[in-house]
Amino acid sequence: MMSTFLHIICLICTATPGRLAHLLRDFKMDFSQVNLFVFDEADKLLEASFIPDIDTIYNSIPTTSQVIAVSATYLNAMDDYVLRFMKTPAEVRVDEKVTVRKF
Numbered sequence: 001m002m003s004t005f006l007h008i009i010c011l012i013c014t015a016t017p018g019r020l021a022h023l024l025r026d027f028k029m030d031f032s033q034v035n036l037f038v039f040d041e042a043d044k045l046l047e048a049s050f051i052p053d054i055d056t057i058y059n060s061i062p063t064t065s066q067v068i069a070v071s072a073t074y075l076n077a078m079d080d081y082v083l084r085f086m087k088t089p090a091e092v093r094v095d096e097k098v099t100v101r102k103f
Helices: 017-025 042-046 048-058 078-085
Strands: 036-039 066-069 090-094 098-102
Touching: 017 048, 042 048, 042 078, 066 078
Parallel strands: 036 066
Antiparallel strands: 090 098
């Protein structure tokens, strides 16, 4: 049961943004040792309802953590999002060939 845990140090976590932000706000998760954080379905995180939760999550991970945003589709609107949450972002696109775009 989740209520039996007082404090969890997180190394790897899979959760919806809302649930994860809830655990962080209730001080039940500790991201101080996370080295890698992956946002899956990153294009969906652009929805306005996710922004407060993403802010909570991002502000809880160490500034030295690597952040990866994965998406089958890349919307141009993600450029601002990527620049906001990543230090030296690069886009890796895999089609017939692999291309890399640095921001």
